[in-house]
Amino acid sequence: MDYDVILIGSGFGALTAAALLTKRGLKVCLLEQAKYPGGCATSYKRKGYWFETGATTLVGLDDHMPLRYLLNELELNIPVRKLEPPMQIHLPNRQTITRYGNLEEWIAEAEGVFGKYKQREFWEHCYQVSRQVWRTSLEQRSFPFSNFKDLLLSIYRIRAAQFNLLPAAFNTMQDVLEKYGLHQNQLFVDFVNEQLLITAQNHAGEVNELFGATALCYTLYSNYYVDGGLINLVNPVVTYIISNGGAIKYGQQVKIVESLRKGYKVTTGKGSYFSRFVISGIPLNNTQELFSDKSIKKRLQPYIMPSEKLNGAFTMSIVLSGEIAPSVLYHQVHVPEGLPVIGSKSIFISFSHPKDGLRSKAGELVASVSTHVAHPEKLQITEKGQIGNAILEALELAGILKRESIIYNKSATPGAWIFWTNRAYGAVGGYPQYKSIKPWQMKDARLDHKGAYVCGDTVYPGQGIVGVCLSGIIAAEKLWQDHY
Structure with a gap:
């Protein structure tokens, strides 16, 4: 076998599982289709600026929370800035409410x-x-x-x-x-x-x-900000994995996973790898398509959510010049009349910290904007300008930014998310919660009860960095529990 464990994708759930299994002495390899690690919990560089890919709010570092558990296990210290207050919400009646941490x-x-x-x-x-x-x-x-x-x-x-x-x-x-x-x-x-x-x-x-x-x-x-973006939460975990004998290979989009008599054959566009165990860190919709074993496909089918139950995102990456940094970096703006085309009734925006010299030049701010797109497969967005203008108008009306301060602005639809992340339908944020699905009915970490496992934001417990971190902890725990 080339490796003890191959992990598909390098989202934070897969990184968590890989790091914990590396600590226990297993030889692991993450296969990542992109050029950056972290999946939806990372940052990317464009035009000299660092933008957040998806998640921006960082929680989970308090006692009895998964991210704190992970960093303690790995003996890692991530430099962070505590945010107080963490967020403001601009309500439909034009009032602003501050979400204090106390x-x-x-x-x-x-x-x-x-x-x-x-x-x-x-x-x-x-x-x-x-x-x-x-x-x-x-x-x-x-x-x-x-x-x-x-x-x-x-x-x-x-x-x-x-x-x-x-x-x-x-x-x-x-x-x-x-x-x-x-x-x-x-x-x-x-x-x-x-x-x-x-x-x-x-x-x-x-x-x-x-x-x-x-x-x-x-x-x-406790809510935190990471200078340079969430890539600087991800990179120390990657470094830990590599320094302890693990590997991460970029530009490796997995095409098929085949079950062997002993272990698995994982084939990418650049070759094949063999491992005793495999962990899929990508959504269940994508995972189901990868495995050649029909029993795995059948076992996953009851857990798969179609596009009409999922959300995509319309996002904007913005750079502002000469604008004073807001005292609160995270905002949600209600749009009671709904945004054109997509109908979303709220916008989320996060700003870079004014003392963060890694994401932009002095005197400039980076802002990441996102809003929900329901049933992303059905809605084909051909005109981004109308949505983008409505978003900027709402943000300006709320007093959050001035359009004349914008020196860079790039919008993206669920179609772009398919291109960037290869996630089915361009869905982001994980599987939504539904009252018909109780916590014990969510997909657990085992795929075939032999050596294949899954983690990420479409299995228990679901969304956010702290949630996928917990899913990675559980996947590593169950693999070890089953075989060692």
Whole structure:
């Protein structure tokens, strides 16, 4: 065998699994079709500027959270800047609300904008659920169960407090809003729905309470900025893998994975590689197409989501000159009338830190803009200018930027995401949460119960750097548990 483990893609889930398995002495190789590592959690260089590829907000470094666990295991220290406050939201009524990182400050802010009625009770409840979810996620690394050993290990690791989370798996965030009588507060409902769309890819009526409470509370944990972009979160992990005997090969788009009597043959456009185990770090839609083993295709089919259930993104990479950096770097702007063509009702924008000299020149700011595109396969965007102008108009109206300050502006559609990342339909953000799919019904890390595994944002637990990091931890744990 060329390697113990071949990983398809170098998204943060695959990088996490590769690093943890490298630490345990396995010889790993990541095959990446692009020229940068990190997938949707990285940065790319264009015209001398560093832009974020997808994710921009960095959380997960607090105690009992996956990213902290990973960096502690690898003994890595990532230089970061803590953001306080983490975000501002520009609401449909033109009010601006600041998402403070301190719970008491945030409750006071929410009461001032949405009214005092039940805001404290709602947010204290969500925060309590989110804290327990994060603690449980690392304690129960055999979840979701797919063999008897998983179940035994989970029973061994169980704590009484974990039972308190069970009812939340059957409730939606709409149920929680109704419980506290907040479902008739339309301004608050709009706020909750657009915030959930960022982190859970769906609205309150579909997102279950476990994921929804955790998603709504991510600004109540430490939020960070990485100078030079998220590539500088990714690169130390890559360096760790290589320095410990692993490898990463770029420009290697995997064409087919074949199951052998012992191990796997992974063929790219540049040759074939052999390994004892394989981990797919790409979406389930893409993973299903790669494996020649019909039993794997059949096993994956119940978990595959079609385009009509997914989201793509319309993105803009912007450089501003002579503009004063905003005091808050992350903003969500509501567009109640919806953007033309795509109908999205909110825009997310992040700015480079004014003291970050790696992403742009002095006196310049880099901004990354994104908004959702539902059913990306169906909607063929031919005229980007109309959407881009509407986005800039909304950002200018919110007082976030001035169009005359823009010296570079490049827009991209889901079609560009297909070209950049090869993700099916150009879908980004992972699989959305749906109330019909309980956490234990999400795809777990095993593909064939022989030596093939999967991680990333389309399997449990889902979206965001911290979520895919956890999926990589679970994939590495289950591989080791099964074979060593």
